[in-house]
Amino acid sequence: MSVRVGKAAEAPTFAQAARGMLGNAQLRHNVRHATDVIRARRAHAVGETADWQQLRDSARAIKDHVLRHLDTYLEQFETACKAAGGKVHWARDADEANTAIVDIIRSHGGTEVIKVKTMTSDETGLNPALEAAGITPIETDLADLIIQLGADKPSHIVVPALHRNKAEIRRLFMEKMQLPELGERAEDLAGAARRYLRERFLRVPVGLSGANFAIAESGSLCVVESEGNGRMCLSLPKVLVSLVGIEKIIPTFGDLEVFLQLLGRSATGERMNPYNSIWSGVTAGDGPQEFHVVLLDNGRTGVLTEPETRPTLACIRCGACLNICPVYRQTGGHAYGSIYAGPIGAILTPQLQSMKHSQSLPFASTLCGACYEVCPVKIDIPEILLHLRNKVVKSGGAPLAERLAMRFAARAFKNGGRLESAQKLVRIAQKPYVHSGSIERLPGMLANWTQFRDLAAVPAESFRQWWAARQNKEKK
Template structure:
């Protein structure tokens, strides 16, 4: 997927001007935010915070020992019959999948929801090679047939209304007019069942890799993951190296906090632990492709290694006032919201995502709701510091220097204040350039008739009592 994060402001403008996107995103995030509170704190504040603490400890323990756990996972997975492959970058991961498809004569591929395959643009590579690829998660399927990308980690079509989805189905898969949502789902379910039964190969991500047992863990609500993994002779899992955890006990903790934080459920509908090939009914060939793609570089940086603890629940997106206003596509790459504002610059390079560290009010809601207590506000500030230190954002530096000069000179400050008041009288709420990003959607506050300095001078002259 092409990185367009440099266009954050322009993309945000488009989202802010789309009332349907505003309505859909606000409704979806509000429901998820409220459901999370009920699910985590339903048994009391103390119980919920203890679960968060245990989950945070499980992920921190995994990160501290990540190199050793990766070696252990390779050994235990191999002993269980998996073939373990390593990919330094997106291209190597794509080539692994293409080679596996050729070796097993896979022509038709079904996929379950996976952010990491979005990250490496796997679908584009498979289709370019002449393979037929079908997304089987309902939200991902809607986006695929409409040639879009996900806008939320958990709810990829959070930006779509029911009416949007109906129109897409009618235009793309010849669905007749259907009123009720459940009937639309039934129509698509029947069509996807044909794809499941005719596919040669299944591709998934993984929520966790359990090093202790050599297991691949998948949690989902639609059941498509089981169809993708169990009906095919070949199952390929593309997994970021940070998804490895130490023990089955840690998995038990994390699989409690993940659905509560992501969808407000005590448990997802389907929880799968894949322990190896099954010749009597299930995949005969199992592959795990461990993807680096910049993760080792992040891991080596003490300031940002904590970001790899993310379990992709989407809670920070639902709590973030910026994401709730502009949606996920504004961030210009795979990951949106506060975690995307941190991960995208780290994965793609700060120079390719300069606006994202500033796409935050620093209210702290993201840290407050994070199930593993990642300090996202601190990392956003560190990224802003890096922008200044590395002189990546020269316009911002020039602006700050101009502001500093004005604040240090009473003459310049006075002239600037008078010019600003005069400009407001002339332009009103239609300010130019960057300031227009504010006045396009909200009223600019009126300037005081006189500055404090002017009022003080009047007082000294006896004009103000």
């Protein structure tokens, strides 16, 4: 088994990566601006939906039900998809998925593939695998195209090029599309991308997509998008391959009613996504005449086994938790070292890798709780972060200085007498560092505090001492 999430296993710790991002003023400005805009739109779209909380409850109930009976629904999906003329492939890990996809494209002698809406292919590292097999992947989602042309990495699960502004994109297009002239308006940039992509849509015979939902009863897939490039990618090629994580299953077509109301509003603040493509198998004379689904596990069944972490798989990838997250707002997505950034990435990425990598991610949160509040499927992300933190500590992943400090504190908190002794000890220990009641420099781990903030010294008398003295006075 080679479960992997892109190159997350080799990524630096969140703190290290974030430090680099914080120094990039342009990136921070772009991320702040973009998340502020989407946040406001989402708040408006959610505010006008009277039954928002009920929708959230319904979505969560459907997802909980599916996750408890995932085996049944996956087999139902397979049967229905085959009956509709589709072919189903099962992939235990990233390599199996990539191999299956390469084989399908090769069997058609393809040297190019047009791609849309498949974050999961970033998870499996599909593009490098395709290139190694002599197949050129062409990203057709506008933001993914920007990322591909710039040899960049996605920084957001819905808006992958969120960290880029118009001026940067214009320069990139002029260079990579070899355009001597290009206007500065968004329409000009979209026009350039349209001309570049249309030619490829008509030329390339194999398309590759992801899916937002896989409907068990009919074997259908559903992709939602804003541009129409997805629709082209899903309907123009002769052969279509869809890479789908096994958690994307919903039982019935009717369940889409709940999810499509939640997804558009949560992701982009739209009442409905402009393009909603739903297809089942193949239809003679209409659309792709050969259709494959690759169902991917890649660590998901491991996440499923624990009741505490299982809700992670309920995620519908709307990105609302990224947009609301104060930490993401400062760092952008690259600091998370994974295609899955932000709060959901902080719980999903390490879990897919069985907690063997990306152990710093569960700590990349202030536990402010904003992510839980906006999550359309009510994933209690802070609670899962805490569960994962506990796992990291139990497996010995915490730094020694921290473990010692926590042990010292735990002993002090055993009873009031011990706490009073510890307070006295700290008062003595702090002496060399206190200047006029304030501490401006501390050693070791604590230097991370004093690097940016002063610390008021521990006062001569604790509350408990004051109280004891007061009680004594009253007795006399």
